[in-house]
Amino acid sequence: MIEIEQPEPPMITLSSPADLLSAVPYLLGYAPSNSLVLIGLSDRDIRISACIPLPGSTTDLHRLPIPTQSLERTEVLDAILIGYGPAEKVTASIDHVLKVLNERDIEIVEALRVTDGRWWSYICEEPSCCPAEGTRFAPETSSVPATMMFHGLQAFDSREEVTRQLAPVQGAVRRTVEAETSRLLEHVRSEPGRNQQVVTRTEAKAIMDEALTADRLPGPADTVRLAVAMSESRIRATALMAVDERGSAGCVRLWLWVVRHVDPPLRSRAAAVLGYAAWRDGQGALAAEAVRLCLADSPTDRLGSIVERLLDAGVAPCALPKLGHIDFCD
Secondary structure: OEEEOOOOOOOEOOHHHHHHHHHHHHHHHHHHOOOOEEEEEOEEEEEEEEEEEEOHHHHOOOOHOOOOOOOOOOOOOOOEEEEEHHHHHHHHHHHHHHHHHHHHHOOEEEEEEEEEEEEEEEOOOOOOOOOOOOOOOHHHOHHHOOOOHHHHOOEEEEHHHHHHOOOOHHHHHHHHHHHHHHHHHHHHHHHHOOOOOOOOOHHHHHHHHHHHOOOOOOHHHHHHHHHHHOOHHHHHHOOOOOOOHOOOOHHHHHHHHHHHHOOOOOHHHHHHHHHHHHOOOOHHHHHHHHHHHHHHHHOHHHHHHHHHHHHOOOOOOHHHHHHHHHOOOO
C-alpha cells in the first residue's frame, strides 16, 4: 500500500496496481505513452514523478535521462517503475533503470509494464494476481480518478494536449489584441523622455483582483495592460504573492489567458508567473511548458530560471513556504 502526498493534502491511498495506474496520469498531468514513469518515494510519500521517453532502440539505453540528481536531492529511498509501450523496449529500459537505482541503494517497490491495455509485473510472480497473459487495465474500476478530480487534479490525454493549452489565440481576437498592443506601445514611444509607469501597481492589481474575485477574465485592453505591467518587479511580486494568497488554480487560469493572448516579448514574464502558479497547483507538466516558453522568449528571465530549477530538482510545492516580500529585478 502506498500513500501519495498531494501538493495540498489529502492523502490518497493506492492499494493495487490498478489504483497506481489510475493515479499516474494525475501525477504527471497527462496520460503517458511510449515512456517510462519513475515515481520516487520516501516514507511512502511521493517525492518525484518523472516521465522518461523510451529509447529509439535497446542500444540507446545509456541515453535514458534518469533524474539521478533529483533522486538524491529529494532523498528518495524507494521507487516505482512503470513502462508504457512494446514489451522489448520497456523490459530493456526497466532492466537498465533497475541497475542504476540498485547502485544507489534505492529499493524497487513495484515495476510494471503496460502494453495494449494490459499490465504485467516484473516483481510479482504469483499467477493468481499477476497472470502470464497480463491483466486488463480498466481505470473505471478504481475510485482514484474521481478522488483526484474531486481535489482539483486533472489529466490530459497526452503531453501534446498540455502544450496546446498555451497555443496563441487566433482570428479576430488576435487582431484585437495586436491592435491594443500597438496602441499601448505607441503611447510609450510617444513620450520617451518621461519617466512614467504605463500601468501602475494599483491598476494591475485591480485587473488581477477582478479576474480572481469576480471570476471574470480581462478584455483585450486590460490583458495587454497587465502583460505590459509585468515589466515592473513590484507588480511581478504582487502577482506571485497572489498565487499563494488567493489560490493557485485561479491564477493558473488568469496567466494562461494572458500568455495565450500576447506575443513575445510581453508574454515571457506572464509565462514565468504561470509556471510558478502551475507548479504550486501541482500541474508540473504545464509548469514545465510555461517555463520553456518563457525562457525561449527571454533566456535570462530570473523567475523563469528559478521555477525551472524547482522543477528540475523535484521540489514539491508543499516544501516551499508561502512567499513573503519578494523582488525579481532583472
